[in-house]
Amino acid sequence: MSVQQVSGNGASSSSTSLWRTVKAVGWSFVGIRKRSASDEDMARITPMHLVAVGFAAVIVLVLALIGLVNWVVAK
Numbered sequence: 334m335s336v337q338q339v340s341g342n343g344a345s346s347s348s349t350s351l352w353r354t355v356k357a358v359g360w361s362f363v364g365i366r367k368r369s370a371s372d373e374d375m376a377r378i379t380p381m382h383l384v385a386v387g388f389a390a391v392i393v394l395v396l397a398l399i400g401l402v403n404w405v406v407a408k
Contacts, residue, residue, distance in 0.1 A: 354382040358390050 357374040360366040
């Protein structure tokens, strides 16, 4: 058993799941990931985390692109 399962601490498990979701979304943006690791992530992450992190990542990407375009045009 893992430490998280033994301790029964729900907050630790939730933060781990959120971090796993952030990593999964990041790898999805890059487009490279082992099939076994992807399957394991999909079994452990929650759909709500996936949607929230994906939406936040898209917003960050769009804002970064807008900032980059404004920076290049200003020069």
